[in-house]
Amino acid sequence: MQKSLHIDPNKCTGCLQCEMACSYENYGAFNISKSRIKVFNFESAGRKVPYTCTQCAEAWCLHACPVDAIRVDAATGAKVVHENACVGCKVCTIACPFGTINYVADSGKVQKCDLCGGQPACAEACPTGAITFVESDWTGLGKMRQWAEKTDTQPRA
């Protein structure tokens, strides 16, 4: 069964545990500047929104890559950058409509979320359930349940 990262911004407090977990997983350091998931702070609206690659089924980045450096991980469905093949041309960063594949100057390659091979560190680190890793077919299940609970079929007194 394929799983997806599911984000509920209303639950995000902006603690950045996800960014630390992501950077440690991939770089062995707590370095949020290297995180592949980013929490955006909309200050005057009082909102914080985590954002990362949603692993498009028809991935623009993958199709745009001239050297086939972005490939599908058969086990997870993640679109994964193969660093050995990546030439750092950045065409994928132009193709991606969401900006979730990024160039890393230090390595001269691009990076994006690879779902950590099926156990995303960000979701494990999130203390509030704002980031969860759920079955792809049921990404809206939590919200449905919430509204279902509010549905009252009994006539009001």
Next chain:
Amino acid sequence: MAWAKKILRVNLTKGTCASEPLNMEWAQQYLGQRGLATKYLVAETDPKVDPLSPENKLIMTTGPLTGTMASTGGRYSVVTKGPLTGAIACSNSGGYFGAELKMAGWDMIIFEGKSPKPVYLWLENDKAELRDATHLWGKTTWDVEEEIKKAHQDPQIRIASIGRAGENGVLYACVVNDLHRAAGRSGVGAVMGSKNLKAVAVRGTVGVSGIKDFKAFLKATTAAKKVLADNAVTGQGLPKFGTQVLMNVINEVGALPTRNAQDVQFEGARNISAEAMHEKRPTDGKANLITNAACFGCTIACGRVSQVDKNHWSVVNSPKYWGATGGLEYENAWSLGAANGVDDLDALTVANMICNEDGMDPITFGATIGAVMEMYQMGVLKKEQIGVEAPFGSAQALLELAHMTAEGRGFGKEIGLGSKRLCEKYGKPELSMTVKGQEFPAYDPRGIQGMGLTYATSNRGACHLRSYTVASEILGVPVKTDPLVTDGKADLVKAFQDATAAFDSSGTCIFTTFAWTLADLAPQLDAACEGGWTLERLAEVGERIWNMERQYNLAAGLTAKDDDLPKRLKTEPAKSGPAKGLVSGIDKMIPEYYKVRGWSTDGVPTKETAKRLGL
């Protein structure tokens, strides 16, 4: 190991920035942040130094757990000699700035001297340079943040700065970071202003690596996060209500200092409580509180995000106050509200915004207004002197005086000196609710006796964050003690003081201690850092830090006479509530405390005590 092992030394007089290795021998004795930076200050400055002279130093410092996945691991402190108190000053702040500093590869920055013109420090990993800040002088912390980010074309820069209060010599100016977070007390922002240092802007992309044993660290931090999540205060009360959960509680136990501590219960408490922040306003149908928010790495998330009614009289012509912003914490709701008899929630939220944007400690500012209002009530101060009518309960006076103080206008200049100097000037020194020149916060020592001892013996002047015995006396953490008795409080205060000093030196937040003890902190530190960090060792480090601060204060000229409370708390009994008829038993507790501490009857650490602690 989790220290960056690197210090940045900035000489503002010469305009130089230099890197030097962290003294790792000291790190083993003083851990980090509060302890370690104080050790540097003690070693490098004369305790008798004028706090606002170039010879004083200002240190911004992180702890070993700052910038790690340890819950609340985002703290930094500003350490210096405080101008409000003449004592050691160490103010702790959250937000994101501390973690960014650590991720740029630094444990601390030591500022010395005085710049000939306004400057800000631009720090990008290894690259450090002082830049001209002439164009930023006279601007608020909010404008500075926006302008620096724009100038560097990088929205991810983190900034700590002073507002106009710090420039204008307000003796309780703070250092504000990330718009709404502050190293708030004892006037650390005034010291920064005296050095012509407007801001520190940091971009860190090196990260924190070198965790001693990552597997053990992940296990320890995950277990500790669970402890926070499972605890009623840190898992439910604080995220939902913030520290404001205390407003109604403390009012009911009769320990809410009201109208400059004339009363211990406030009839308007409910209107300015956490519950009120959740309720929809009748005027616009919206609640004051929008949501909660976390500082870096924090899994508690007690922070408040608030929005006032755009049509409220205080902001109707000021669109800059219309957006979501840092909301009221308990201390601020008390100091701006109950201490002055003001119960207008939106007005208090705006007063708090002014304190944030211009960098003033709302506790001292609010409590000073309380003294002004009492002198107005007595006729000692008149409208002609103050510039406004200032009866208790006047939100208009509160807001106008906040602007005047931050901007250094008219009577605001005098309010900017704090209540001790102000009340002395007008012949009413007994009306200043201070210890060592610093105003005490939101817990009346007549109703919570341990807090009297906490205030009297706090090394940075009256403060709740040096030994929060409210946890024990009111909330029963870790064990319930009777708030109305003095027995056993000396031991309790010492234990809290030592543990707090260790927490403040680790990079984590003191609010974790509603759920954590040193036994929860030790395994996290031990997995991150070399040195065999046990609970016993942390308690000893905490005690060493406390005694070092004490020795600094004694060398600065403070004596046992300064370990005392305002006369009012010792002679005017509480008028209502469970503590009705009680005064503070401070005179009984002090000798017991000195004994427990291993100090002489004059409050001086004995030779044996100093030797035992390696001082």
